Amino acid sequence: MHFLGNTCCINSYQDNNVIKVAPSGSVFCICLLAVLVSSDDWDIYSFHINSTVTSCYATTVITSRVANRMNESKETEFHVRIPKNAFISKFRMFIDDQIYDGVVKVKEQAQQQYTEAVSRGESAGLVSSVGRTLEEFRTSVTMAAHKKVTFELTYEELMKRMHGKYELQIHAQPMQPVRDFKVDVYIHEEAGISFIDVKGGLSTKALANAITKTHADKEAWIYFYPTADQQKMCDSCGEQGMNGDLVIVYDVNRDNGLGHIKKSAGYFVHHFAPSNLPRIPKNVVFLIDQSGSMHGKKIQQTRTALIHILNDLAEDDLFGLITFDGNIFHWKRELVQANSENMESAKHFARNIHDRGSTNINQAVLQGANMLNVHHREGSASILILLTDGDPTSGETNLEKIQSNVKQAIAGKFPLYCLGFGFDVNFDFLEKMSLQNNGVARRIYEDSDADLQLKGFYEEVATPLLTDVTMIYVGGTNLTQTNFSQYYNGSEIVVAGQITDNDIQTFIPQVVAVSSTRRVIFANTNDSVESTETMADDRIQRVWAHLTVKQLLDKQLQLSGPEKEKVKKEALELSLKYNFVTPLTSMVVTKPPGENTDVLHKPGRWSSVGLPLLILSSTCPVSLRFLRTQCTPCLLFT
Known part of the structure; x- marks a missing residue:
């Protein structure tokens, strides 16, 4: 069967081992995937995750050894999740004493191989991101009876320090309890490790007893060796084994000098x-989208987060609030001191923010930039924060013109941080506008903790x-x-x-x-x-x-x-040169002469609707697949 689709996948779910997709409005997407073979058909007899961290740079190797215990050929799956900021740098398969190595190539070359494979009616798959922090990688290989295969994936990431700590996230989802399951983490920091802790869903209840932590000045070791029985005993565990995160949190000793x-x-x-x-007093203007698309939970969570944020302002901070739809609404037309009287008035204004109208992003950002420019004060740090969930639909709507206007208004004097709420927002537009103005863009996910996500971002920039x-x-x-x-x-x-x-x-x-x-x-x-x-x-x-x-x-x-x-x-x-799978490159998994290739892409930046890149070309006996447990639009061949 050969299917080509390019539509929106919403609310994907699994039913009887078949991935299905529910409709969104009047748009339907049918993502036809190969039926997932029951894990009872193969035996993952060893699953090791080995991570080495030095200078806050982590290299993680995931090794899975699988045996087909059946009397017939079966499809065997290797399924892992890796951090979005990581680059895959090596992928290997060991089958019958042969090594199948991945080679990084220019994406266009891999694309040609992909197109040729599809034109021959061969199987293929898709790639996309998973949730907030992870990408999902699936590989399957058809194994002969009583044969074994070893999968080995290596990825690298430079960890980012946030809220005074680094976090190494390891996701374990072997799809069945494994007799020989091990996570080994070794951290070496010349500056000395000031503290280390283990968090995440796999560190609680019965699984806590499977963790060994050793900390000695510049080195730390974390061992996570749960038994097959323990692997069924966490909140997200069951007969299918573990499905959760182990998060290693640490920081290094700091001085007040050069670092x-x-x-x-x-x-x-x-x-x-x-x-x-000493902290620097800040001047901050919040630009809050109150257009009709913010209706319901979004606007409620925004109000909640804004009130929390206002409570955290220091008295020597100056601040302003602007809400916008097709029009611009000022709480006050100038920056004011964060004293108790102004804070109560601002909270009252925040509680009465309601969704309405269209979206005039251009005018809102220009008004906010003008407030900061007019009220500049020596010895302070100015910050402009925009929260929106959609495209500009009124006023100036040409995206490049808006970006040009904003860049000219800010003129490099302060950063612009753009928070994109949900998946309807044009995130590429926000990201480019932030980068042009020394800021960053962040996607706010429409989950129950969206208000905490907003507050968490603010805390990153709360103390210049x-x-x-x-x-x-x-x-x-x-x-x-x-x-x-x-x-x-x-x-x-x-x-x-x-x-x-x-x-x-x-x-x-x-x-x-x-x-x-x-x-x-x-x-x-x-x-x-x-x-x-x-x-x-x-x-x-x-x-x-x-x-x-x-x-x-x-x-x-x-x-x-x-x-x-x-x-x-x-x-x-x-x-x-460094064998990184990036949005510009692909990894081609080579096979013996006469057989085809598999192509591994890294997801590019999400577009305004989160469009993932197409990923693979493959044929039996090996096929690589990337799936997403949450919905994204998809380009899928199967």
């Missing part, structure tokens, strides 16, 4: 996160400690981003690069920034750079490559024409 710099083989990575600094941060590296080259408009408490600035001629004597790092009204310089030339030359790997270099690719992918979103193509080419070349 931690490590070098190896001519490369360096600098983690800068001073904490004992430095503004106009410039990272300087005399004797450094090929640097990642070195200029940052603001640094917030609990976060971190990471810069990587190369040391010219690998000469540490001429390498002089320093940080120049503004703390309130005072210019400050962080410098320490005495043994400020730690060498890891004894490490027999290229981890520091891979940190540089990972961070560079991420930033180039962000940068090309902001550009057009020849400049965009130049940046895209740089990101592609690095992806190929």
